[in-house]
Amino acid sequence: MPPHSDYLDIAIKRAAEKKTHVSFPQLVYPSLRDDGLRDPVQWLTGKAMDDGAEGLWRVHDGLYDLKSFLDKHPGGAEWIELTKGTDITEAFECHHLNPAVIKMLEKYYVRKAQTPRNSPFTFKDGGFYRTLKRAVWEELQKLPKHVNERADRIIDGLFICFMATSALSCISKDYWVVMASYLVASLSLAWTTVAAHNYIHRKTNWRMYLFNLSMWSYRDFRVSHALSHHLYPNTLMDLEISGFEPFVFWLPLKNQFYGKFAIFIELATFGFIFPINFFKRLILNFLRKDFFLTHYRWHDILGCLVPVWMWVVSGSSFYDAFVMWLWILCTGSFIFFNIGSNAAHHHPILFRDGDELDEETRDWGLHEVEAVMDRRDINNSFFKVMTFFGHHTLHHLFPTLDHAVLEYMYPTFIEHCEKYKAKFRVTTQFDMVVQQIKLTTTKAPKILEKN
Numbered sequence: 001m002p003p004h005s006d007y008l009d010i011a012i013k014r015a016a017e018k019k020t021h022v023s024f025p026q027l028v029y030p031s032l033r034d035d036g037l038r039d040p041v042q043w044l045t046g047k048a049m050d051d052g053a054e055g056l057w058r059v060h061d062g063l064y065d066l067k068s069f070l071d072k073h074p075g076g077a078e079w080i081e082l083t084k085g086t087d088i089t090e091a092f093e094c095h096h097l098n099p100a101v102i103k104m105l106e107k108y109y110v111r112k113a114q115t116p117r118n119s120p121f122t123f124k125d126g127g128f129y130r131t132l133k134r135a136v137w138e139e140l141q142k143l144p145k146h147v148n149e150r151a152d153r154i155i156d157g158l159f160i161c162f163m164a165t166s167a168l169s170c171i172s173k174d175y176w177v178v179m180a181s182y183l184v185a186s187l188s189l190a191w192t193t194v195a196a197h198n199y200i201h202r203k204t205n206w207r208m209y210l211f212n213l214s215m216w217s218y219r220d221f222r223v224s225h226a227l228s229h230h231l232y233p234n235t236l237m238d239l240e241i242s243g244f245e246p247f248v249f250w251l252p253l254k255n256q257f258y259g260k261f262a263i264f265i266e267l268a269t270f271g272f273i274f275p276i277n278f279f280k281r282l283i284l285n286f287l288r289k290d291f292f293l294t295h296y297r298w299h300d301i302l303g304c305l306v307p308v309w310m311w312v313v314s315g316s317s318f319y320d321a322f323v324m325w326l327w328i329l330c331t332g333s334f335i336f337f338n339i340g341s342n343a344a345h346h347h348p349i350l351f352r353d354g355d356e357l358d359e360e361t362r363d364w365g366l367h368e369v370e371a372v373m374d375r376r377d378i379n380n381s382f383f384k385v386m387t388f389f390g391h392h393t394l395h396h397l398f399p400t401l402d403h404a405v406l407e408y409m410y411p412t413f414i415e416h417c418e419k420y421k422a423k424f425r426v427t428t429q430f431d432m433v434v435q436q437i438k439l440t441t442t443k444a445p446k447i448l449e450k451n
Contacts, residue, residue: 201400385403
């Protein structure tokens with residue numbers, strides 16, 4: 001507990017005045033966090049205002065000009081393009097395990113940053129994360145070849161199942177076949193979207209585009225999920241928390257009016273979030289200059305092609321195919337967000353409210369472990385790992401590794417958790433559902449006691 005007893009009141013007051021985080025007082029309150037539609041582009045704009053990157057790319061206290069490296073980046077130009085003008089320290093550290101990358105970065109050094117980093121997290125050579133990262137890199141060299149083919153087979157099978165059952169739901173004249181096809185198509189869409197998340201974190205590949213079948217944009221998800229949620233989970237920098245406000249507050253706040261109704265609001269809205277994300281992005285074309293030219297790509301039409309596929313293959317009217325597609329889309333959205341909303345983060349003990357990080361707990365890796373709860377009944381099956389966001393703690397620490405690779409890292413991971421006293425927690429899926437409901441009804445922040 002912080003030494004001064006009035007710390008929590010001061011932290012809450014500063015948050016109310018939008019000066020600092022409640023959960024991490026070392027950060028300023030994120031610019032633009034509570035404005036507009038809380039979309040990924042706005043989040044990037046606000047981050048650029050706070051990071052002191054001066055229009056370049058910031059890594060630790062250095063500024064780099066990566067413009068000439070854009071098309072050479074092995075992970076694809078999009079990662080570099082999206083992060084221009086921001087501090088990419090956390091992303092650089094966890095996305096690059098090969099130590100040779102550091103020497104490559106030095107070629108693009110421009111000058112030292114003029115302001116301190118707007119982040120409490122550290123990556124010390126002898127700390128938890130960098131030590132674990134070196135050990136994981138060594139373990140990767142020992143892995144059997146083609147280990148990730150298991151993940152490829154699962155998502156390919158889900159995609160084929162979705163396309164077949166979505167068409168069958170329009171082709172068949174039998175009521176029970178139609179209903180069964182509709183339900184399987186909805187489930188396959190949700191699971192395909194979850195499984196595609198495995199590929200969004202990595203270099204450009206065709207399977208990441210399957211995410212767009214949900215009418216959502218994988219490009220937006222790279223910002224809201226990979227660059228925001230993954231790097232700053234359960235903080236005010238986490239766009240997957242602020243994106244639900246003011247209807248659902250994942251961060252406990254005082255005088256929270258919606259808390260007692262949160263579970264009902266979730267059930268009422270989760271079925272519409274896929275189409276809502278599509279229309280929110282569409283509206284931004286009219287609110288922001290050149291938004292279409294800057295942020296739309298060919299793959300944004302993939303979801304729109306699904307009802308066309310159903311219409312052409314079935315021979316039914318386009319209206320019937322479109323209505324059935326809307327049912328599949330909304331049901332798939334409901335399934336996806338009930339899987340995702342309680343995946344691994346929304347448990348009351350995973351939020352460090354009013355708890356200022358000391359020098360030891362500022363290690364980024366320790367925070368990631370602290371902010372995630374794994375589920376033993378999900379991790380015991382690789383199919384469930386792919387379709388329920390499994391091996392979640394290791395995935396947060398090493399997001400660019402294929403899910404099929406993560407299970408090989410547990411011995412090394414557990415060894416380092418014991419050495420550095422990292423709080424690796426495990427529960428069940430049912431418990432996470434219950435705890436998620438409890439979290440949304442929590443009104444007052446708490447202080448975590450230090451060991």
